[in-house]
Amino acid sequence: MQKYSPINIFLKTFSVISQMTSGRIWMLDCFLNTVVGVKVEKITTRRLWLLEEIFKRRLHDLIHSQLIGTNGTHIQTVIGLEEACDGCEKCSNIAKKCIEYGPLRFSTLQTMTYSKNYKKLHVTDKLFEDIAEYCISKSKNKEECFKELDKTILSAISCDKLAIWISETRVIPDEEMRDHMHMPREVIDTILRKWNVKSIKLNILHYTNESECRIEWLQYDYFTRVRLKDPYWETKQSDLKFNHVEVSLSYSLDCVKGLGNLPGETEPPAGYDNFIPNIRRLFPTDQILMELTHWYFVPKIDIEKKMSTILKVVTMEIHKKLSLDIKFFVESGIVKMLNEETNRVELLGVASGYVHQEKRLHCFKKSSPFNGNHGPEVFLDNRWIGRRFQMRNTVNQFNFNLDVYIKEKELEEKFDKELLQEYPNSFVGHFFA
Secondary structure (H helix, E strand, O other): OOOOOOOOOOOOOOHHHHHHHHHHHHHHHHHHHHHHOOEEEEEEEHHHHHHOHHHHHHHHHHHHHHOOOOOOOOOOEEOHHOOOOOHHHHHHHHHHHOOOOEEOOOOHHHOOOOOEEEEEEEEEEHHHHHHHHHHOOOOHHHHHHHHHHHHOOOOOOOEEEEEEEEEOOOOOOOOOOOOOEEEEEEHHHHHHHHOOOOEEEEEEOOOOOOOOOOOHHHOOOOOOOOOOOOOOHHOOOOOOOOOOEEEEEOOOOHHHHHHHHHHHHOOOOHHHHHHHHHHHOOOOOOOEEEEEEEOOOOOOOOHHHHHHHHHHHHOOOOOOEEEEEEEEEEEEHEEEEEEOOEEEEEEEEEEOOOOEEEEEEEEEEEHHHHHHHHOOOOOOOEEEEEEEEEEEEEEOOOEEEEEEEEHHHHHHHOOOOOHHHHOOOOHHHOOOO
C-alpha cells in the first residue's frame, strides 16, 4: 500500500465555493475514490462553512469515508473539518486518533475524557464563550461556576502547543459593530494550566463562521473580560510561562493595519498597538515570532514611515528579556516615492532606530491579491527576498528583528541601476548589495 504523507485538502472556498454544484462534488468524489488505499496522515480544510449545507455535509462525509476511513488508522492531523459539522460523533472519534486536531467544538471537548498528549490542539474564541456559558448554566453562583469549570477542563488531556483562533469581526446579537470581542480570562487560564501547554500560536482571522457572540456570560461578573486590543495596563499579568508565542496574521486585516499605523491614523481598527504587551501579560514568554503577511493587507506606501511606526508600536511598553521577530511582507512600491516638485522617483531610506544586519533571507510563499469577502482567486508560489533590520536594547535585554521581504521578481523588474546608484543609502539598496 502506498504511503503519501501528508495529504492536504485546500479547497478553493473563496469565490466559487458558494456556487459549488453537484457536478463539482461528483468530480471531487471521483478524486477521493482514486486515493483509496493511500495512507492519509494529514487533512487540512479551510472555510468549509462557505459551502451550501447539502454540499458541506456531502464533502464532510466523503472525507471521513474515503480519506480517513472507518478506523482512522493512519490519520495524525485533521484541521478544519468540524467547520462542516459543528462537532459530530465521527469527528470526535477521529480526535482521539490524532496528534494535532481542531478547532474543537464544545461537543467534541465534552468527549475528551481519555488520557492523551496532543502535539497541537486548535481552539477558538467561541469555544471559550461556550465553556463559560455551560459552566454558568450548571451553577447558581460564582463558586459553583468555577467548580464546574474545573470539572469541564480535564487534566487528562495535555498539549505541547495550543493554537487559538481569534476573529476580528465578531458581533453581538442585534448590534452592527464587528470587532475582536472579549474572552473569559479564567477559561483561557484553566485550559493553559490543566492541559500543561508549553507554547502558543495565535491565529488572527478577519472572518470566521462563528461571527455571533454568546452574551449570557457577559451578564454575570464571574469571568474577567480580556481582549488583545484592550489597554495593556488593565490586563493582569499571568504567572504562567511559555517557550514561545507565534502569531499568524496571514488572514488578518485589522490587526495588521493596527500594528503598522499609530492610533490616530487607523480607522476603524484602533487598539492593536496594545497587542504585543497584552500577549506578554496573557501568555508570558521571552520569545514572540510574528508574520505580517501579504494576503489581506499589503503595505504599499512609505517604508520609512511603516518601519518607524512598527518600532514605536513594539516599544510602546519597555520590554525586558524579550526577543521579538517580525516577518514583514511588502510590495516593491513601498520603497520609493514620487517627488511632485521634480516629478522624479526617489528611493526612501531606512527608518532611524534600526541597524541593517548582514543576513540574507529568502522564502517561498503562496500569495495573491486578497479580496476581503472571498479570498485569493489564485495562489502563486513566489520567491521572496528578505533583509534584516534590528533594534537592540542591551540594558533591558530586548532584541527586535524586523525581516522585510520583497518578491524577487519585483526586485528584478522594477529597479534600474542608475536609480540605485543615485541613492546609495536607500532601503532597497541593501537588497542589491
